[in-house]
Amino acid sequence: MEGRVRERIPILDLTPEVEELWDDLMAAITRVLRSGQFILGPEVEAFEREVAEYLGVKHAIGVNSGTDALVIGLRALGIGPGDEVITTPFSFFATAEAISLVGATPVFVDIDPKTFNLNPDLIAAAITPRTKAILPVHLYGRPAEMDPILDLAEAHGLKVLEDCAQAFGATYRGKKVGTLGHAGAFSFFPSKNLGAYGDGGLLVTNDDEVATLGRMLRAHGSKRKYHNETVGYNSRLDALQAAILRVKLPRVDTWNQARRQVALHYNELLADVPGLVLPEVSEGHVFHQYTVRVLGKRRDEVQKKLGEVGIGTMVYYPVPVHKLPVYAHSGFFLPEAERASQEVLSLPIYPAITEEQMLYVVGELRRIQDGDSRQPSRGVWRGT
Template structure:
């Protein structure tokens, strides 16, 4: 029986094959590969879609975080409050600008940064709060933004997994001072390689981000600061322009797949679907469909599904505060630790059929029942 991958890019590539190949050929013929017309147009089109004044293309989601933090004035001696339940790049970016990540535990139902625990971690060194819109679900931004206003802090959103998700009618990433996206190929809006984007409504921040991504230079060979070589290349921008026109359709497809999963898993013992709000206040775009496998059976369930030809992933097997570089700090964050033992992400892509989903759910049931 054919294996089921965690994510299948082939349907969207086949759908767009003619348009993609024509677009790529046009770029090749143009001879413009760095900061060309496609990069500029994609920035404008993404800004319109996201409802922001400025979008700045960079070469990865990690660089988007690093440059975004630096543009907000975060640097050595500062602290940035964030979640431990995220990809390492979130903390890595904070470290790269010389600041210190301060970890706050997560909500047990949503696995998002718990706003109720942030205030007790604010100190005289705190410069910013960095929420992560995990799995495509917006974090609870209202209380985070309220705390930021009260304590005069910056808010930088890690929206790497959440292109097109919404919180109270605004796009995730467009709510704080700066938002950061990744265009890694498996993302909801994915390039054919690495890519990233910074968004903001602040003219000065946008100008400084553009300055930093180009070696700290506003005019070639007249460098004013140590910056980065971090530009979204023309080929990736051209691909992303084609894909951006389909993002609403694809996100809606993911939402439909998630709804089917929740229906199929209703009443299944040993499995808990996350409290994934999709209401007027929250639009979850399901970069991942993640469940919790109870009673310490997650790893064995994953292995049994693998043997049945069904790929799953664990996002994330170890919370950041338990990595060697942070262990000695003595964090105790029980919700993040429990989530790392239980989470399992099931296959999902926009064009996934119910027949394939039935196979996934049946494989999960068999794995649970045989233990």
């Protein structure tokens, strides 16, 4: 086995977290099982109160997924058929999909190549009489530049729904993301900074009317059972997932800080590796992903070689949304998003990643970028 990695270093490993929290998780799950209440109920209500207090927002509404949070958020803000919503082409498909699902049209604006987020300088040119909202994404855990976005929205009478799926706990000028616009949508997919152990999502707002509509829409459009007032969805956060999230919520700031420290250390270790552009550890960034650019059209080759020595990586995202078959007819040419899709590579990052693991990742990446002139590292990762 000398010179080979016996175990992979995954891009994310949740097992240390589960082991650390095992007793508390089992107590929470047992509490729900013995309560006999599995859909909404006191566990979800308690989580909604606690997460609203954490975020500093008036209303928090637990839903089935981050995608549902976007769909319900758009509808609660009055977005529908015939409307246009400005958003980024460099995000998970659900961002644009939610716009289409409510009958509106996504209008894609290119990204800032430094942050990978929506470029606010390009938004004004995309506004038309049909524009009704802006949907920025806080990609990889880095807050979008919200001040100019909010200024534009106010000037043109537009709604702002923040996609915070990758940015739970991130801050922009001292305020939690999701609380800056008219509403915010979060995902609790297991890989997120605050993740459930199944699907889950959250819609937050300070607007009483939006909150009322959001709660109706998650429950088939009704305020009271069997008294449906509009066509809604079956989108309720499970009590089991709420109980798990309640265990994890008090630890999320510590975990986010650990992610920032990992990012800082990566930046130190990779600073002199040729052919890479490293992410900035900016204020409020919570590093859902640690994403580098691999220059020289070598990204796919580098990813393949890292995989051969047991290092897990991901490309978020290999095809910008405006180039996917469902939107390819729209005719957008967005060169920064298209270039990013050919260069980005996300390296392993999670709060429990060890120094040994990071050194192995960096050593192998350095070897590959130096032209494979050295043999693969003989250091064997044995895990934690």
